[in-house]
Amino acid sequence: MKVSRRTRVVTGGALAAAVALGGFGAWSASASSPAPAVQTAAVAAKGAAKSDAKSAGLVRSTHLSIGAATEAAQAALKAAQKENQRVSVAVVDRDGNTLVTLRGDGAGPQSYESAEKKAYTAVSWNAPTSELVKRLDNAPTLKDIPGTLFLPGGVPVTAKDAPVAGVGVAGAPSGDLDEKFARAGAAALAG
Structure with a gap:
């Protein structure tokens, strides 16, 4: 037809x-x-974000720009290079999404993923991962949460007492050094 x-x-x-x-x-x-879950999230976030009177049900939140994330990653990598350490650095946003990852010259292949997981873990609990390691004594199953890594080297970045990002470093011979470099990255955002 x-x-x-x-x-x-x-x-x-x-x-x-x-x-x-x-x-x-x-x-x-x-x-x-709006879905009840959205309304509940808006009510829960009321203290952390401002409500827009013109757009009922929406909230504003603070996010790290890609430029600031890059600056933080570069500062952490530079701090490691000054001490002849070969590391990888990751910066994640408030939701744990990777914004920037830098793999330093000679950094081990495992350091890339470890840096991301440390940054994610730090922002998830709004605490340095070195402090979170201590919590494993009382709650050993925390380490089983997907995407997390409970080793020193991750620090949160906050704005108005709320987490906005996490910086993770991996590859130095000790977690204390990883965390020192991660703190240098976070400090670059404060100055």
């Missing part, structure tokens, strides 16, 4: 209109009543 070009155009247009209207209907239905 042969279908004319005009029939194909009319049928295609009708189909496109139906899909568009269906999508619009789904969007407007979801926009008219």
